[in-house]
Amino acid sequence: GAGVSQSPSNKVTEKGKDVELRCDPISGHTALYWYRQSLGQGLEFLIYFQGNSAPDKSGLPSDRFSAERTGGSVSTLTIQRTQQEDSAVYLCASSHRTSQTSTDTQYFGPGTRLTVL
Amino acid sequence: GQNIDQPTEMTATEGAIVQINCTYQTSGFNGLFWYQQHAGEAPTFLSYNVLDGLEEKGRFSSFLSRSKGYSYLLLKELQMKDSASYLCAVRDSNYQLIWGAGTKLIIKP
Numbered sequence: 001g002a003g004v005s006q007s008p009s010n011k012v013t014e015k016g017k018d019v020e021l022r023c024d025p026i027s028g029h030t031a032l033y034w035y036r037q038s039l040g041q042g043l044e045f046l047i048y049f050q051g052n053s054a055p056d057k058s059g060l061p062s063d064r065f066s067a068e069r070t071g072g073s074v075s076t077l078t079i080q081r082t083q084q085e086d087s088a089v090y091l092c093a094s095s096h097r098t099s100q101t102s103t104d105t106q107y108f109g110p111g112t113r114l115t116v117l
Numbered sequence: 118g119q120n121i122d123q124p125t126e127m128t129a130t131e132g133a134i135v136q137i138n139c140t141y142q143t144s145g146f147n148g149l150f151w152y153q154q155h156a157g158e159a160p161t162f163l164s165y166n167v168l169d170g171l172e173e174k175g176r177f178s179s180f181l182s183r184s185k186g187y188s189y190l191l192l193k194e195l196q197m198k199d200s201a202s203y204l205c206a207v208r209d210s211n212y213q214l215i216w217g218a219g220t221k222l223i224i225k226p
Contacts, residue, residue: 004159035216042121042204042218043160056213091159105150106214108159 002026004109006092012115013082021077021112025094032075033093033106034067043091049075050097082116089113119143121217123205128223129195137190137203137220145210151179151190152204154219160204163190192222200224 005024013019025032034046045059049069060066064083069075079086093106122140129135141149148167152160166172166181166188178191190203202219209215 043206043214043216045213045216048213056211104208104212105162105165107162110159 004092004094004107006090006109006112008112009110010113010115012117014117015084016081018078018080019082019114021079021090021114023075023077023092023094023109025073025075025092026096026107027073029094029096029107030072031095031097031104031106032069033095034075034077035091035093036061036088037091037111038088046077046090079114082114084116087114087116119209119215121205121207121215123203123217123220125218126221126223128225129192131195131197131224131226133195134191134193135195135222137192137205137222139188139190139205139217141186141188141205141207141215141217143207143209143215146183147208147210147212149179149181149188150206150208150214151177151188152206154202154204156201163203195224197224197226 007022032049035043037043047067048056051072052069064080067077089111091111092109095104095106097104120142151163153163154160164179166179171180176193181188202221204219205217206214
């Protein structure tokens, strides 16, 4: 069906508030990735899901960040007690990762632009 | 540590050819990707190299030398719409992508 979708497209919040970002991957894609991109910077890996489990959480910047994926589909990235340095574009990608040897091309959603005031 | 190096910015003329280089030092190698990212948009996949040599896809080609830890993206017959950032990413021994900061390509008429 359609590509990866993310919501909201823009989020402005006050410092200290919690935010939830949603990602809807391409149907049938087993792998889902969250990245963060600050202005003019490269992609910073946050977390990776294979199905509903997260084999690699190494990129989460602090314990204020958490993510879950249910039903092998939609994922939610939650940031608690937001700080100004959390301001960035949060990108989600999905892939049809069937094995370690697959090409595993990642397809990206349009991102959520988070601004913490 | 792991590192991907790309020039920060390049300028080229419409109709010309430009080569964007990428060098990498990673823990293991399981493929190299090039993505294009227009301002304010998500990255889109361009090419994938896992063996040495040149992969050609229309106006775009990508080259890999694993022994040198080096790749380049070659864009021919440049068009104004090619103005974008080009991201190099290497898949490491853990099969995770390590991303470069990207090269901003400016095309002038």
